[in-house]
Amino acid sequence: MMAKKIDGKEVAREVRSEVKARVEELRVSHGYTPHLAVILASNDPASNVYVRNKSKAAAEVGIRSTQHTLDPTTSPAELLALIDKLNEDDDVDGILVQLPLPSQHNMGVVLERIDPAKDVDGLHPINAGRLSRGDENCLIPCTPRGTIRLIESVNPKLAGKRAVVLGRSRLVGRPVADLLLNRHATVTVCHSQTVDLADMVRSADILVVAIGRQGYVRGNWVGFGSIVIDVGINRTEDGKLMGDVVFDAAAERAEAITPVPGGVGPMTVAYLLDNTLKAAEGRRR
Numbered sequence: 001m002m003a004k005k006i007d008g009k010e011v012a013r014e015v016r017s018e019v020k021a022r023v024e025e026l027r028v029s030h031g032y033t034p035h036l037a038v039i040l041a042s043n044d045p046a047s048n049v050y051v052r053n054k055s056k057a058a059a060e061v062g063i064r065s066t067q068h069t070l071d072p073t074t075s076p077a078e079l080l081a082l083i084d085k086l087n088e089d090d091d092v093d094g095i096l097v098q099l100p101l102p103s104q105h106n107m108g109v110v111l112e113r114i115d116p117a118k119d120v121d122g123l124h125p126i127n128a129g130r131l132s133r134g135d136e137n138c139l140i141p142c143t144p145r146g147t148i149r150l151i152e153s154v155n156p157k158l159a160g161k162r163a164v165v166l167g168r169s170r171l172v173g174r175p176v177a178d179l180l181l182n183r184h185a186t187v188t189v190c191h192s193q194t195v196d197l198a199d200m201v202r203s204a205d206i207l208v209v210a211i212g213r214q215g216y217v218r219g220n221w222v223g224f225g226s227i228v229i230d231v232g233i234n235r236t237e238d239g240k241l242m243g244d245v246v247f248d249a250a251a252e253r254a255e256a257i258t259p260v261p262g263g264v265g266p267m268t269v270a271y272l273l274d275n276t277l278k279a280a281e282g283r284r285r
């Protein structure tokens, strides 16, 4: 039996339409429309496309967005001054600094400068710390939130499940592990020093792969009947997007699996909108 293909585009549409309805509620109840400020500090063409897509997606659900485009040679002090200004601006609910940053900036310093209440990427240590303490009343990174929603679209009961997460980055692996733990899964986090990775993967009821290595996870590593979420995005020489998991072979064993593209990717933008709304609701409450 082939696995069910989890349709990230469809689930992302559901999330966006929930956000749109709540944006409208906020407008009616408080006369207020959430506002996302996006800072683009590099001239990287991919970043340009991402920022444009985010602004377009925001407009579609009724969220205002403004773009602050800086010259790539902008000094660290100028970027921090812009963040300070946006932190103080009561009309701004969410601040997103598009990564990667030009080399003169220190990413940690920049991300820590954002007011945690406006940190829609959820990367500020205060938000990460709350999440790791089991408190989800904070802003949580978008891709991990999308990952959990996709898992729950297949099976909403995660308690007692054996979950294996490949990757321990602040952006994906760690927050995914926190969210799974908060849902009472038994979580193992693997990384580049993990021994016997294939055995770990085989033991998983829920497998989340976020390592950034095309086709690294073989189909015969995947446990029968598991849910497989492939977060990886790898571009081949001919420009195709591929995941970290060998999709066809894994689909012969899994119960459900995400494709790349069309799996986790669309969820990330949907949860950026949700986080912007959550920030606005939190600040106006």
Ligand code: NAP
Pocket: 143, 166, 167, 168, 169, 170, 171, 172, 173, 190, 191, 192, 193, 194, 197, 210, 211, 212, 213, 216, 231, 232, 233, 234, 264, 265, 266, 268
């Ligand atoms: P990252 O910061 O480079 O982290 C990669 C993680 O994978 C690290 O923890 C690393 O271990 C681990 N790793 C690397 N090689 C490994 C191996 N052979 N075996 C086991 N673990 C290994 O990457 P990231 O930001 O988390 O992103 C991961 C992937 O997800 C990338 O392909 C990225 O493009 C994609 N992504 C997709 C979305 C989306 O919207 N779909 C969003 C964000 C990221 P160490 O810690 O030991 O180095």
